[in-house]
Amino acid sequence: MSSDPRAFIPVRIAVLTVSDTRGPEDDRSGDTLVGRIEGAGHLLADRKILRDDRPQIAAQLRVWIADPGIDVILSTGGTGLTGRDVTVEAHRDVYEKEIDAFATVFTIVSMQKIGTSAVQSRATGGVAGGTYLFALPGSTGACKDAWDEILCKQLDYRHKPCNFVEIMPRLDEHLRRK
Template identity: 80%
Template structure:
């Protein structure tokens, strides 16, 4: 079972938050606020925050910019993971991924099933890695952001989490890009 190793040092992670919405502004971005507060409460750093409309190319371009920023370790987007025509966050993320973290969507679905039952099938939450940066696309509701953070990300982004976590393999994420 998972646990926190109190003998290990906490290592703060630098996280960018992207809200994808045609209608949200900084004043009413509840999902972005939920993530930012939880990130801060966990001891991590908000490295950047932005709102973009549901535009696949614009989302992918911003993800690439953040993946190339050495001051950003993780990008979490919220919104645009549903089934409607304007929901393109998943496609934008997959345009950028070098590797998809398939189990992230599966675990998110399991967590969601406990909260919203079979309505969880309407979410397409996803995770992946690009240029040594973790990327996660979450649904646009504050509840979904809470669930993803509280049940998955807060643990996997904590270096002290055992038996393993995302932080401990940061140095190896881009090893394929190094000279041999």
């Protein structure tokens, strides 16, 4: 029996907390994501907290998308249904392609934990400029579920049959075509 020759490839991940009330001292969801990112062997590329402001969120996402030192952006907060929840719209302002199945799989995972309350989340994922983006709910439980059940596997090059890391070099191939 041969062993898998794939080695772990750390990815560089930026974390954005979207909140009108949280600061660095009480950003539990951001802390949860950072702990899981670093615990898995990935690199924290940057971290910020922004208010629920669609243009400001989209602008920050664009800055990180343009940064070659960032492979993945995880945001937490602003994915609900209230008037101030604009993170999903800001993400969609910058997506080139939406990863529709991320929302579906996240809902399935959430249903197992919180039942039909999962219908209130608008978690989303997409790709822009060769960068993966995921908008997660603001609860620590939702961040744990998204990371533990989906992202830790898809951001691990060793995960089979396929994963996000192995197609990362091809995300912006359309920009290199002549």
